[in-house]
Amino acid sequence: MLNLGVLASGRGSNFQSIINEINAGRLDAKIKILITDNPNAYAIQRAKQHGINWMYVNPKEFSSKDSFYEKLADLLIAEEVELVILAGFMRIIGKPLIDAYPMKIMNIHPALLPSFPGLHGQKKAIQYGVKISGCTVHFVDEGMDTGPIIIQAAISVSPEDTEQSLSDKILQLEHKIYPEAIRLYQQGRIRLEGRVVKILDYVENNNYIINPRL
Ligand code: GAR
Numbered sequence: 001m002l003n004l005g006v007l008a009s010g011r012g013s014n015f016q017s018i019i020n021e022i023n024a025g026r027l028d029a030k031i032k033i034l035i036t037d038n039p040n041a042y043a044i045q046r047a048k049q050h051g052i053n054w055m056y057v058n059p060k061e062f063s064s065k066d067s068f069y070e071k072l073a074d075l076l077i078a079e080e081v082e083l084v085i086l087a088g089f090m091r092i093i094g095k096p097l098i099d100a101y102p103m104k105i106m107n108i109h110p111a112l113l114p115s116f117p118g119l120h121g122q123k124k125a126i127q128y129g130v131k132i133s134g135c136t137v138h139f140v141d142e143g144m145d146t147g148p149i150i151i152q153a154a155i156s157v158s159p160e161d162t163e164q165s166l167s168d169k170i171l172q173l174e175h176k177i178y179p180e181a182i183r184l185y186q187q188g189r190i191r192l193e194g195r196v197v198k199i200l201d202y203v204e205n206n207n208y209i210i211n212p213r214l
Contacts, residue, residue: 002029002186005081007072007089008036012043014087014108017175018182019050027183032079035072037091053079059091069094076101083185086140087178090119093140103148103192105140106185108178110170112136112152117145122167125157133157133166135174137181139197148195150181 008015015034021027034047034054047054055075062068073096076084086093086107093105111121113136116128125133134154141147153173157166184190189200 002182003080003082004029004031004085004182005076005079005083006031006034006043006085006087008034008041008043008087009038009090010041010043010088012041012046012087013171014174014178015043015085016046018085018087018179019046019052021179021183023050027179028186029182032081033075035075037089043087065094066096069097073097073100083182085178085182092144093142095142098140098142103139106150106178106181107138107140107145107147108174109136109138109145110167110174112154113138113145113149120163122170123163126161126163126166131157133170135170135177137177139192148192148197150184150190150197151177151199153177 004018006015006018018027019031022029022031031052034043034052036043036054036056037059039056044054057068057071059068062071077100082104084101084105086105098105109117109121111125112132112134115130116124122133132154134152136152137150138145139147139150153176155169155173184199189202191198191200
């Protein structure tokens with residue numbers, strides 16, 4: 001059983017997909033705490049509905065970025081969290097948390113990294129005119145969306161797609177691959193070689209791309 005700590009700023013649909021996988025018995029994990037930087041995050045309602053311990057931590061109450069992330073690290077360590085899950089947490093993670101959880105923080109990003117890092121990955125993909133986009137689960141390092149890639153899922157972009165329609169399609173993929181990445185981690189099947197993630201005994205497509213027919 002893997003102890004998870006989830007950080008979310010908003011809607012929390014990825015948080016929900018992880019809850020669902022755990023409740024369905026497909027992910028051997030326990031969410032020990034949800035931490036949010038937004039008192040109005042819908043993720044809080046999801047935590048309440050599922051009896052998950054949650055906490056709002058106001059970044060403005062801290063004198064520096066580092067002290068905010070020291071607090072988060074303290075809270076997660078106190079809950080014996082083993083893997084930190086960023087689920088729509090709209091901040092760049094500070095060094096104290098990365099040092100406390102080296103290669104033990106995962107993030108999901110709504111584009112095929114290293115393309116379109118940062119905010120609005122789907123909008124950037126539409127504006128650039130790419131024909132394929134998707135999402136990426138990666139470990140978090142000190143850069144913005146630069147850490148080792150764990151799995152990606154791809155989807156074609158049609159000429160009719162808008163930022164909204166592409167976001168909706170990508171979100172469906174996010175809900176599949178984020179729990180999958182956590183499962184691989186829980187099963188001890190993720191190995192890091194430099195910045196390259198190797199997944200042991202991975203059979204699907206043999207290339208870590210899941211391409212469901214939507
Ligand atoms: C998701 O699309 C996630 O990939 C994105 O925010 C959304 C959160 O949705 N994250 C980023 O853009 C991080 N740079 P959710 O709150 O419903 O999980």
